[in-house]
Every structure is written in structure tokens, then in C-alpha cells.
Amino acid sequence: MSNAGGASAAPSQDLPPKGGFKAIYYERRLPKKGPTGIVMLGTCAGIMTYGWYKLYLGLDERRELEREKIWSRIHITPLLLAESDRDEYRRKCAALEREKQIMKDVPGWEVGKSVYNGNRYVPDVIANVPIHQQPGFKDN
Numbered sequence: 001m002s003n004a005g006g007a008s009a010a011p012s013q014d015l016p017p018k019g020g021f022k023a024i025y026y027e028r029r030l031p032k033k034g035p036t037g038i039v040m041l042g043t044c045a046g047i048m049t050y051g052w053y054k055l056y057l058g059l060d061e062r063r064e065l066e067r068e069k070i071w072s073r074i075h076i077t078p079l080l081l082a083e084s085d086r087d088e089y090r091r092k093c094a095a096l097e098r099e100k101q102i103m104k105d106v107p108g109w110e111v112g113k114s115v116y117n118g119n120r121y122v123p124d125v126i127a128n129v130p131i132h133q134q135p136g137f138k139d140n
Contacts, residue, residue, distance in 0.1 A: 092124060 035043075096112050103109045116122055131137060 088124075095124070 100111045103111065132139065
């Protein structure tokens with residue numbers, strides 16, 4: 001390389017300024033976003049405490065409703081027994097009437113007489129079979 005003036009000059013090199021460069025801050029300086037961890041933990045604990053409290057109240061309510069249902073069944077039992085007794089009596093009267101009608105031509109037949117030879121009480125078995133389960137039922 002030759003210079004136009006013919007004199008050779010020393011090559012120039014970039015050097016740092018006197019006193020050095022300014023310091024470069026490279027750490028992350030992000031603004032705080034959202035609540036801290038302890039606040040989130042406290043919030044979750046509060047929500048869970050409230051949920052357990054409501055669950056406990058619900059269990060108390062369910063227990064009280066179950067107790068009420070049991071006592072209502074206890075108090076309604078005599079009425080249900082009386083109703084079933086009336087139904088049984090009605091069915092027995094209807095069965096005796098059918099027996100009387102069916103066996104009217106049989107001499108010596110006593111309607112309603114027990115078929116057992118003894119004095120022991122044997123309750124009648126009157127099955128309450130739904131109509132669609134009875135023999136001979138035909139669905140349309």
C-alpha cells in the first residue's frame with residue numbers, strides 16, 4: 001500500500017476512550033406483576049377453608065333431612081299398614097266372591113273354608129302381580 005504523499009503513516013487502531021466504556025447493566029429489571037406467592041397461598045387457603053365450611057354445612061343439612069325422612073316414615077307407618085289391611089280385606093272379599101261364583105256347581109263346597117286341617121292361622125297369600133306380568137297378558 002502506498003500513500004499518495006509518499007510517506008508511510010502508522011496504521012490507526014480503534015482504542016477504548018480514556019477512562020473506559022460506561023458500565024453495561026445486563027441484569028433483568030422486570031416490573032413486579034401480580035401478587036406474591038404468600039398472597040396466592042393465603043388466597044387458596046381461604047377459598048379452601050370456605051369450601052370445607054360449606055361442605056360441613058351441607059352435610060349437616062343432609063343429615064337433618066335424612067333424620068326428618070326417617071321420622072316421617074316412622075309416623076306414616078300406621079297409615080300405610082291400615083291402607084294395606086284395607087286392600088288385603090278388599091282383595092279377600094273379591095277372592096271369596098270369585099270362589100263362590102266358580103264353585104257354585106260343586107255340592108258340599110264351603111266358600112272360604114280353610115284347606116288345611118288344623119286351627120293354626122295361615123295368612124292368605126294374595127300376590128299383587130302387575131297386569132303386564134300376569135299370564136295371558138298381550139301387549140297391544
